[in-house]
Amino acid sequence: MFKNEYDVVIVGAGPGGSATAKTCAERGLDVAVFEKRQEIGSPKRCAEGLSSDAVELLGLKIPSKCIAQKINGALIYAPNGKCIEIDYGRTAGYILERKVFDKWLAEEAVRAGAKVFSKTKVTNVVKKSGFVRGVKINFEGKKMSVKSKVTVAADGVESKISRLAGLNTTNKLVNIDSGYQWEMVGIDLEDPKKIVLYFGNSIAPRGYVWIFPKGKDKANVGIGVAMTKKPAKEYLERFVESRPELKKGSITEVNSGGIPVGGFLRNMVLNGFLVVGDAAHQVNPIHGGGMKEATIAGRIAGNVIADSVEKGDVSKKSLGKYNELWWKQRGVHLEKIxxxxxxxxxxxxxxxxxxxxxxxxxxxxxxxxxxxxxxxxxxxxxxxxxxxxxxxxx
Ligand SMILES: Cc1cc2nc3c(=O)[nH]c(=O)nc-3n(C[C@H](O)[C@H](O)[C@H](O)COP(=O)(O)OP(=O)(O)OC[C@H]3O[C@@H](n4cnc5c(N)ncnc54)[C@H](O)[C@@H]3O)c2cc1C
Known part of the structure; x- marks a missing residue:
């Protein structure tokens, strides 16, 4: 199953890793994706919202099995309770089934020619003569080294691989929000086709509470707040307790995780190495959505890797084109946000x-x-x- 050499090794099968893998494979490279979880996409760490604009921009033909609910607008509450309603009168976004969606993205990478290995943890990188030359992996206790021309860290917000490779991606605490969410069922929703957001410094300092419907009586009810305040969990508990329509529900899943909301990296490459997605803090800083950004970055990275491998130059200088393109296409814009x-x-x-x-x-x-x-x-x-x-x- 495992070969000991690939053109490209990708750490992590989230949207960033799968997009990089698919692009590299489409460009004819030999690609392996290593994912430490036993099931791709699970447990989810996401409110699962993706706008139709993003889907269109990315040209994704998302199968219906990945979509829990179509959304046509939003209800946005100010601290004083005043509501702004947005109604597009058409589908404007989706609440996905992230577990199914991430697996589908990985399957698409496989169909393009990549190999994906779950329950395979990357434990270290292999360096030689100033280049990252591959990784060390552990598949169910079986340890081995895998060589690669380029290694990609797509290992999410808690990324360790970049630092092991020698790229300091540590983000300031002020640039990380703490996300906490319950998937709830048996609740009453104002409108199952609208996402609901609540703002206010006492409700969610620096962030917001979200209700993202996944059916008539079911939703992701979550919160993102600045890391330095009380734990996000306490704010969410307090919010749900104060809402009879939510309080009566059941919790079928608990999801949590850090959300980078800034601190974009000027440099995301080393010799034979680059970093994409949450691991490179590529998230929309105002709403914390990262699926779109990870996918765009993965595609840019995949093309730069393919160009570099084709010309036999995977140096930092050659891979640096990724810095240039990402900043031009996304970085400048995201910094405004x-x-x-x-x-x-x-x-x-x-x-x-x-x-x-x-x-x-x-x-x-x-x-x-x-x-x-x-x-x-x-x-x-x-x-x-x-x-x-x-x-x-x-
Ligand atoms: C509470 C919460 C709500 C969110 N809501 C939304 C939302 O509604 N919409 C949206 O667009 N975004 C949302 N996000 C953000 C979104 O989930 C991320 O931005 C997105 O998943 C980033 O994709 P990625 O591929 O960079 O990383 P991830 O999806 O995190 O994938 C990284 C993968 O790497 C694997 N990995 C890590 N280390 C190793 C290793 N050593 N070896 C092998 N594998 C490894 C992990 O298991 C993981 O599967 C939310 C985040 C949180 C925490």
Whole structure:
């Protein structure tokens, strides 16, 4: 089954790893993906939301088995309880079955020619003459070394592989949110086709509570908050306790994990090595969604790897094209969104309430995509106290 040499070895079969693997395999490379979990995608660490725009941009033909619920809009609650409704009147997003989706992505990589090995933990990297030359793996107690021309760390937010390779990807605590979620059933939903978000410094400091429906009486009910405050779990418990429509439900899954919300890396490559996805902090800093970003990065990385292998040059300089392309296509844009997050987290509940009075649902969607930020800055400038914050956006 296992060979002792591949062109490319990828650590982790999340969206980032599978996208890199599929792209490399489509470009004719010999690829192995090693995934430490015994079942790809499980346990999920995700609210499973993906917008239709992302699906279209990525050109994904997602099979219906991966979709739990189609979404047509959102209900967004300000701290004072005022609700902004967004209704697209059409499918605008999906709540996926991440366990099925991640497995499907891995299967697509296999169909393109990659090999995937579950329950195979990468325990270290192999370095030779200043290059990363492969990895050490452990498959159910069987230990072996696998050589590769390029090694990819797609090992998620708790990534260790980059540091073992010699690339310091440690993120500042301030750039990591703590995510905690219950999949709940037997609850009442306002509208099973709308995601619901609650903002407020006492509800979820710096973050929000989300309800992402997965059926008529079923949803991912979760929270993302700044790491430095009380544990996310306490905030969620308090929120659910205060809502009779949720409190009466059952918890069928508990999911938790860190969410990078900034701290993008200028350099993501070494000789024979690069890093993608959460492991490289490639997440939308305002809503914490990372599936789209990991997939885009994986595709960029896959093409740069294929070009480098084809020309027989997998040096840091050659793989550095990935830094250049990612920053141009995503980094510059995501950094703008990071600034927006930094502004939002400084607003008091009263300021958030006031802002909501001026905004429409479409504005919020645009802001979360890093667009129309000048409009937001102008609104903030109406309040002398907020001028400094507004300037941060310009
Ligand atoms: C609570 C929460 C809610 C979220 N909600 C959303 C959402 O609604 N929408 C969205 O788009 N994003 C969401 N995210 C973020 C999203 O889950 C991640 O951004 C996304 O999974 C990143 O993909 P990835 O491939 O980079 O990493 P991952 O999906 O984390 O995959 C990394 C893989 O590497 C494997 N691995 C790690 N170390 C090793 C090793 N040594 N050897 C072998 N395998 C290894 C892991 O087992 C894992 O399977 C959420 C995150 C959290 C925590």
């Amino acid at each position: 990071e600034k927006l997050r930094q502004v939002f987290e400084k607003l008091s509940d009263e300021e958030l309430n006031e802002l909501v009075d001026y905004l429409k649902g479409e504005d919020l969607v645009e802001f979360s995509r890093g667009r129309k930020l000048t409009r937001l800055a102008k609104l903030l400038m109406k309040k002398p106290k907020l001028i400094k914050l507004a300037k941060h956006l310009l």
